[in-house]
Amino acid sequence: MTAENDSIETDVLVIGAGPGGYVAAIRAAQHGLDVTLVEKDAYGGVCLNHGCIPSKAYISATDLAYEARGxxxxxxxxxxxIDMAKMQEWKSNVTNKLTGAVEKLCKANGVTLVEGLASFVDENEIQVTSEGKKSGQSSITFDRCVISTGSRPIQIPGFDFADSKVWSSRDALAAESVPDRLVVVGAGYIGMELSTVFAKLGAEVDVVEMLDDALPAYEDDITRVVRKRASELDIDFHFGEGATEWRDTDDGMEVVTETKDGEESIYSADRVLVAVGRQPVTDTLGLKNTGVELNEQGFIETDRHGRTSLEHVFAVGDVAGEPMLAHKASNEGIIxxxxxxENSPSSGTRSIPAAVFTDPEIGTVGLTEHEAEQEGYNxxxxxFPFRASGRALTTSDTAGFARLVADGESGAILGAQIVGSEASELVAEVALAIDMEATLKDIATTVHTHPTLSEAVMxxxxxxxxxxxHTLNR
Structure with missing residues (x-):
């Protein structure tokens, strides 16, 4: 597949080798189908190369240094x-091991790998354009297709990622030095995670957010715990402000913001990180040559099995809509x-957990109390507060709590909100409980190891x- 005008035929074509695409390719091959996987950049997608894994590597490293100091x-x-060059080398080794493993797993399962940019010719053929030493064009005809092209950072007017002083999350994770002053535009999960990382690395961090709070998708008592820790790191928040432009100065740059009332503020910085969200990658696919339809938000419309408006074309992961989570993409890829x-697929899980790797972490799944009320539950x-946890006390990290929401009549678990150390791990128990239709009694009577943080869920x-x-009943 390197020479111009090469062509192959395949049962299943998968476009994009991120956590949705490579999982779909391997599972389809395990079903005995001939599978071809096309990837334009790196196996593992954004998650393994420029997102989930490198950011968590940095979070682990900076947490270690921060905890030692305190x-x-x-x-x-x-x-x-902290030696940033050494940290970058270590982070790269981690990602390289994982991306190399993905490539080996695909090959071991009989998946044909093709490097290049895929674009639809029609609803049963794509053209692949390759660059570099293997430059050229080739075509692939297919019976069925899975689109898993993922997402990219959203740019805002006046802040072009092509400028060296304007960072996307990918740029921040590739930084070879720590800026003395960093302005972060956006207080969502990406902005908050990276603000915490760079504050622990020694940067002065200002966070600019148009909304009235950080992490707006979460309840106030959860975000309050994270904001308190961020304040201890000297992160300054500026809510109700939108970034409008940036200018060079003699000693770096300045970022200009504006409120809804037109009031301007100026923040000095050496770099500005724009983290206002992500958008689906569909513009390179040539979807106009197919019958695949997009919704108003630009995501590919799918049914519960990932099938698009074309019977034989599926879409999974970020390109198919919120929530944009790697584990959600993998689950959709399997489905x-x-x-x-045609092996009688399930319709997916009843709950998709989410985690924010701030300090402390947030882990949620299912319904909040308010959402449960809206759906007609009582x-x-x-x-349970972590300050009452023996294990939390032994780690000297007692911030946060574990909360369960259940149906008042049956006791069935409806959701959980956990903020605290290892929340991303603890929430998995509740996700399983929801999918198995377990009750409060089931969790309460399950013996949990002592002393562990998981006792907080019990x-x-x-x-x-x-x-x-171990806490007062109210």
Whole structure:
């Protein structure tokens, strides 16, 4: 597939080798189908190369340094020196291991790999354009197709990622040095995670957000815990302001913001990170040559199996809509691959957990109390603070809580909101409980290892029933 005018035929074509695409390709191959996977950049997609994995690597590294500096109450006195070049090398080694593993897994499962940019010729053929040493064009005809082209950062007027002083999240994760002053535009999960990283690396961080709070998708008592820790890191928030332009100065740059009332503010910086969200990558696909339809937000319309407006074309992951989560993409990839193999697919899970890797972490799944009420439930809520957790006390990190929401009549688990250390891990238990239609009693009577943070979930279940032992029942 390197020479011009080469062509192949395949049962299943997958476009994009991110966590949705490569999983779909492998599962389709496991169903005995001939599968071809086209990727224009790097196996593993944004998640493994420029998003989830490198950001969590940085978060782990900076957390380690931060915790060491603050461990004097444990009798530990340290002031670690951070070598950004070495940290970059370590981060790259992590991502390279994972992307290399994805390539090997695809090949081991019999998936044909093709490098290049895919564009539809019609609803059963694509053209692949390759660059570099393997430059040229080729064509692939297919019976069925899975589109998994992912998403890219949204640019805002006046802030072009082509300018070296304007960073996308990808640029920030590739930085070879720490700016003395960083302005972050956007206080969503990407902006908050990277603000925390660079504050712990020693940067002075200003966060500009048009809305009235950080992490607007989450309840106030959750975001309050994260904001408090951010304030301890000297991160300054400026809510109700939108970034309008930036200008060079003698000692760096300045970012201009404006309120709804037209009031301007100016923030000095060395770099500005724009993290206002992501948009689906569909513009390179040539969808006009097919019958695949987009919705008003620009995402590809799909049914519960990932099938688009064309019976034989599926779409999974970010390109198919919110939530833009890697694990959601992988789950959709499995469902779509099973559907196109005509093996009686499931309709997906009942709940998709989400996590924000701030300090402390946030883990949520299912319904909040308010959402449960809106759906007609009479919910009951149980909550357990980590300050009452023996394990949390032994780590000297007691911020946050675990909260469960359940149906007041049946006790069935409807959702959870956890903010605190390891929240991203703890929420998995509740996701399983929701999918298995478990109740508060099921969680409360499951013996949890002591001392662990997971006991907080058990105690929250007890609290919802008025039976908590290690916190007051209200």
């Amino acid at each position: 461990a004097s109450e444990m009798g530990i006195f340290a002031d670690p020196t 779509a691959a099973t559907a196109l193999a 919910p009951i809520v149980g909550k 105690e929250a279940a007890e609290n919802a029933q008025g039976h908590a032992i």
